[in-house]
Amino acid sequence: MAITDLPERDVLKVPQDFPPGPLFTVPPVLAELRDNRPLCPVEMPSGNRLWxxxxxxxxxxVMHDPRFSRDLVFPGAPRMAGDDLTSVEGSLFNMEGDDHTRLRAVLGSYFTRRSVEQWRAAARQHAHDLLDRMERAGRAADLVKDFSEPLVARFAGEVMGIDAAEHRWVQARIREQLDLLGTEEQVASATAAVAELAGRLVDRAGDAEDVSPGPVATLVRAVRDGAISRQEAVSTVGLLLMNVTDPLVPPLTVGVMTLLLHSGQLADCLRDPQLWPEAVREVLRYHNNGITNFPRVALEDVERHGVRIAKGEGVITSALAAAHDPRAFTDPGVFDLHREEKGSVFFGAGPHFCLGSVLAVAVLATAYATLFERLPGLRLSVEPHAVEKADGGFFACPAALPVSW
Ligand code: HEM
Incomplete structure (x- = not known):
């Protein structure tokens, strides 16, 4: 039966039917689906039904099989809440095959060991600056407002060549674009606004004949060399604005909270700094970002677990559910940075595997290390269950995290 013909009672609604577990943990319903309905029809806020x-x-x-395509740049494509970044023509995220390989090679040339080392040093410097400020102001702070958000803002500003005001503006647009509770108009107009800024950044780098190794300049040089089109550069800059702005703040905040709640493992990291990247990977596995990833569309009929996914139907993966699958992880509900299983899907898999994964781990590990080494007495100032989730965002993140030291 086509997904659209299934009775309403068999279809779960995202996000309403997926309330999170305690302390920003995995929605309990995902365990039940994994066991009993490994391909479950869901209705997105857009009204689209996806598997x-x-x-x-x-x-x-799904992430590896070319029969599932991330190219959703066509009218009527499966959407989360509206025409978000998956609808943008020319973005690396939305391309497949040879064009994807061509554009990915251009952008990939930026993500070198050298740029990772550069951002590690920058993250350390920014973390120290922010901690100096926090210490000057007293012995208490809101970790979101005083540390995670400004650290990511400075990082994003430097990577993308935007100032603090532009960052604040684009962060608000990106949150509107990814807001599962937003209207279709809000999502589409936020997507257009991000594209407009991306266009200005490309022009700015072109005018300045920017020779820096940054990602915008890298894309602009490839336009000049004829390797990619201007539209591909602009759309991919729009994608990068999202990637450097939003997905780092939640692990930086929830991760600190989770480490404070697992003081033995935190002490292990302080004793052996090689463990900080393991702490980051376990935070990303344990909490992950968002209930689901972005959709894909089936290019032909595919059968799995006795369910037929018909050509043209949308499929959406939950890396969060996968990261808690006992078929792949021992005691997945236990936070354990010493766990043996290293594989996960929080950075995706297959051709669209996250280009910024090494960078993201380096920045987060540096931020955790600097914070906890400078403030060994850091503690939550509120009862952990009283920490509230920020509204609407795609990524589960505390609205505020009061701490003292
Ligand atoms: C903790 C932070 C991050 C997480 C959890 C994350 C996760 C992901 C995931 C799951 C995908 C694949 C999506 C799919 O296949 O549908 C992806 C793609 C991507 N990520 Fe990340 N990401 C993070 C940070 C970053 C950063 C900081 C950058 C860049 C500076 C970045 C750049 C990219 C790019 C360019 C792609 C698209 C690759 C392609 O389509 O070929 N990411 N990311």
């Missing part, structure tokens, strides 16, 4: 994939092996299968 939700929750088992680790199935999530990897």
């Amino acid at each position: 939700l994939v929750t088992r680790y092996a199935d999530v990897r299968f």
Whole structure:
């Protein structure tokens, strides 16, 4: 039966039917789906019905199999809440095949060991500056407002060549674009606004004949060399604005909270700094970002677990559910940075695997290390269950995290 013909009672609604577990943990319903409905029909806020994939092996299968395409740049394509970044023509995220490989090679040339080392040093410097400010102001702070958000803002500003005001503006637009509770108009107009800023950044780098190794300049040089089109550069800059702005703040905040709640493992990291990247990876596995990833569309009929996904139907993976699959992880509900299983899908898998994964781990590990080494007495100032989730965002993040030291 086509997904659109299934009775309403069989279809779960995203996000309403997926309330999170305690302390920003995985929505309990995902365990039930993994066991009993590994391909479950869900309705997105856009009204589109998609097949939700929750088992680790199935999530990897969908991300690797070319019959599931991330090219959703066509009218009527499956959407989350509206025409978000998946609708943008020319973006690396939305391309497949040879064009994807061509554009990915251009952008990939920026993500070198050298740029990672450069950002590690920058993250350390910014973390120290912010901690100096926090210490000058007293012995208490809101970790979101005083540390995570400004650290990511400075990082994003430097990577993308935007100032603080532009960052604040684009962060608000990106949150509107990814807001699952937003209207279709809000999502589409936020997408257009991000594209407009991306266009200005490309022009600015072109005018300045920017020779820096930054990602915008890298794309602009490739336009000049004829390797990619201007539209591909602009759309991919729009994608990068999202990637450097929003997904780093939640692990930087929730991760600190989770480490404070697992003081033995925090002490292990302080004793052996090599463990900080492991702490980051376990935070990303344990909490992950968002209930689901972005959709894909089936290019032909595919059968899995006795369910037929018909050509043209949308499929959406949950890396969060996959990261808690007991078929892949021992005691997945336990936060354990010493765990043996290293594989996960929080950075995706297959051709669209996150280009910024090494950079993201380096920045987060540096931020955790600097924070906890400078403030060994850091503690939550509120009862952990009283920490509230920020509204609307795609990524589960505390609205504020009061701490003292
Ligand atoms: C903790 C932070 C991050 C997480 C959890 C994350 C996760 C992901 C995931 C799951 C995908 C694949 C989506 C799919 O296949 O549908 C992806 C793609 C991507 N990410 Fe990240 N990301 C993070 C940070 C970053 C950063 C900081 C950058 C850049 C500076 C970045 C750049 C990219 C790019 C360019 C792609 C698209 C690759 C392609 O389509 O070929 N990401 N990311």
